[in-house]
Amino acid sequence: MTKNLSGTHTAILKQIISPLLLWYKNQARILPWREEATPYRVWVSEIMLQQTRVAAVLPYFERFIAALPDVKSLAEADETMLMKLWEGLGYYSRARNLQKAAQQIQKDYQGVIPYDFNELLKLPGIGRYTAGAVSSIAYAQRHPAVDGNVLRVIMRITACNDDILKESTKRAVEQALLDVMPADLDAGTFNQALMELGAMTCLPKKAAHCPQCPLIRLCLAFDQGTTAALPCKSPAKKRRIEKHTILLLEANGKFAIRQRPPKGLLSGLWELPNLTGHLSKSELSDWLRARELTASSFEPMASAKHIFSHLEWHMVGWHVILSNVNMVKETIVPYSPSSAEKRLLWLTPSELSSRYSIPSAFQYFLHLKNSQQ
Secondary structure, eight states, X not given: OOSSOOHHHHHHHHHHHHHXXXXXHHHOOOOHHHHTOOHHHHHHHHHHTTTSOHHHHHHHHHHHHHHSOSHHHHHTOOHHHHHHHHTTSXXXXXXXXXXXXXXXXXXXXXXXXXXXXXXXXXXXXXXXXXXXXXXXXXXXXXXXXXXXXXXXXXXXXXXXXSBTTSHHXXXXXXXXXXXXXXXXXXXXXXXXXXXXXXXXXXXSGGGOOGGGOTTTTTOHHHHHTOGGGOSBOOOOOOOEEEEEEEEEEEXXXXXXXXXXXXXXXXXXXXXXXXXXXXXXXHHHHHHHHHTTOOEEEEEEEEEEXXXXXXXXXXXXXXXXXXXSOOOOOOOOOOOOTTTTTTOOEEXXXXXXXXXXXXXHHHHHHXXXXXXHO
């Protein structure tokens, strides 16, 4: 797809509007951020929905909004509380950017989320798609919101084989939709209808439900039999594999966690102590002995794999009960590489589950321990 679509493609895109909106009116899912589409609720939902399924987001959204109902409460929220609310959603930088943006909105926009597309782009964590979604859905501004679902729909309708991972392709689709969007059209509804079609009917590869699609008669990919092959995107880079040994250290009924560095993967979050490589019992004994720790028992735990966007962790675990640990609770201070290994925070299971956010990669071993009890 070039910046200037052909007349044929423009004519097709103009024709999708009426059947698409009718379909959406009758088939749209009832979602809390649609039922009450305030700028704040739309914004929070769109950030949560990045790389996360609607079904997974629903309980998180309700809990988040109940705890932090507006921009002011989000801007002032304690970081530990914020991370706990986000626990399990992954991509924790989204939560941090939400709070940074809320603080900027308080400072620069008198606590009111801006309606202008370009002003929204100035906020942390907001790209072109999110700016388009918030401005159109919450403020009825005439601007496309092009996410992966929309790209898939448009690539198939027009039988276009351009690489959807290229920014030039996304911009071309934005412009094409803006060109055909009537001035009196509810842009937010149109954008949501395209997203909904991609999420519910125009599914990836061979999962597409073409017979149920309201645009089947207009779809060039269906006509040409190329639906499963579209959209096209460049091959993903192979994920790097890292090996880790996860330690579930227990002493007097409490378990140890520590804080990760302030930058990098899972920055600033709390984790179970872990070591690079897959350590044997003998190697782990040597590691503990070097730190003047005595283990009364070692129990191997089932291995696990956790996939991040750019790497995989292949993990083995050890449940280690220690007999000589100083349980004095330390004051939480900023992370320091020199003290991180020594600064273990010892918590009861209830404290772990209710207060601190532990990333999913480590939750597996906590859940495994709980299931064995």
